[in-house]
Amino acid sequence: MPENIELKIKGIVIRGLQWGNPSGEKVLALHGWLDNAESFSNLAPLLKEYCVVAVDLPGHGLSGHWPQHQHYHLWAGVEDVEHILDALSWERCHLLGHSMGAAISTLYAGTFPDRLKSLTLIEAIGPMAGEVETAPLRLAEAINRMKKHNPQQSAKESKDSFIHARLQGSLKLADDSAKKIVERGLIEQASGFAWRNDKRLRYTSMMRLPEDVIVSFIASIRCPVLGIFADDGLFTLEQAQSRWQNIQAEKEWHWLGGGHHLHLDGDVNEVADLIHGFVLRHV
Numbered sequence: 001m002p003e004n005i006e007l008k009i010k011g012i013v014i015r016g017l018q019w020g021n022p023s024g025e026k027v028l029a030l031h032g033w034l035d036n037a038e039s040f041s042n043l044a045p046l047l048k049e050y051c052v053v054a055v056d057l058p059g060h061g062l063s064g065h066w067p068q069h070q071h072y073h074l075w076a077g078v079e080d081v082e083h084i085l086d087a088l089s090w091e092r093c094h095l096l097g098h099s100m101g102a103a104i105s106t107l108y109a110g111t112f113p114d115r116l117k118s119l120t121l122i123e124a125i126g127p128m129a130g131e132v133e134t135a136p137l138r139l140a141e142a143i144n145r146m147k148k149h150n151p152q153q154s155a156k157e158s159k160d161s162f163i164h165a166r167l168q169g170s171l172k173l174a175d176d177s178a179k180k181i182v183e184r185g186l187i188e189q190a191s192g193f194a195w196r197n198d199k200r201l202r203y204t205s206m207m208r209l210p211e212d213v214i215v216s217f218i219a220s221i222r223c224p225v226l227g228i229f230a231d232d233g234l235f236t237l238e239q240a241q242s243r244w245q246n247i248q249a250e251k252e253w254h255w256l257g258g259g260h261h262l263h264l265d266g267d268v269n270e271v272a273d274l275i276h277g278f279v280l281r282h283v
Contacts, residue, residue: 003017003018005018007088008087009086010079013063014055014056014058015037017040017053019051020048021048021050023051025279025283026050027094028053028054028055028088028090028094029052029098030054030055030077030095030096030097030102034185034202036056037056037184038181038183040098040264043264043268047272057077057104058198059200060198061184061185062196072198072201073207074104075107081104082112082115085115092114093116095108096120096275097120098122098261102121102123105119106119106218106221107126107214109217110216110219110221111220113220113221113223117279118225118282119224120225121228123260124235125244127209127214130207138205138206141204149200151199153195155189155192158192158193159183162182162193172261174264177261177264214243218246222249224251225252226251226274226278227252229254230258230259230262231255254274
């Protein structure tokens with residue numbers, strides 16, 4: 001069973017789960033959008049030689065929410081990771097990210113390249129890019145949405161309705177996987193259950209980085225990079241290649257059977273074997 005951990009960064013509490021050998025190589029795992037640390041609950045136990053810490057990123061799972069005047073910018077996740085590593089007292093580590101977590105990990109690796117021994121990206125290389133021409137419209141839309149923000153989440157009688165809704169989403173999950181992620185993201189109230197996740201996470205991003213800026217971060221990565229992508233995931237080989245080719249460091253990538261959550265629902269043993277061997281070669 002994992003150990004519950006609690007950290008404090010920038011005035012909020014960050015909670016997470018820790019698996020494996022506390023004296024082993026340090027691996028920080030970052031989950032995808034609207035997921036939480038349970039996203040790694042099938043993978044992390046297979047990396048038992050290492051100390052794997054999966055956090056609930058701000059606004060997700062059991063972690064705190066930013067105050068009303070703050071926003072959830074994807075690039076701000078770089079600062080969050082830096083503070084999380086400081087709070088863990090990890091001078092250097094291996095960074096593992098899935099989806100949104102992989103996007104943040106990409107930016108972090110380009111910003112603080114000397115702090116990472118290796119980088120593993122599952123189903124993303126950097127964040128979604130934004131068009132310069134539509135930036136003003138995007139900013140206006142986001143501000144108008146925030147002006148109407150009501151933090152209250154609507155409650156439902158049972159957890160099952162939340163699980164069912166997650167199972168109907170575009171990113172397919174097995175029943176057990178959906179149950180794990182959903183239950184960590186719920187809070188029980190007098191009127192039933194409601195999402196713990198901050199509603200602002202669902203709002204339009206105020207700004208997206210242009211493609212050339214994202215590529216500059218990718219080109220600044222100096223640690224070895226492992227890419228793991230799903231045949232039935234979010235990206236085609238051509239889409240991923242357009243960014244992957246900009247990595248100047250040692251790199252290898254693999255395309256495996258399964259969907260976007262292949263580290264949770266796919267051939268998890270194969271994913272674990274790839275990560276285990278990669279980390280072992282770069283201690």
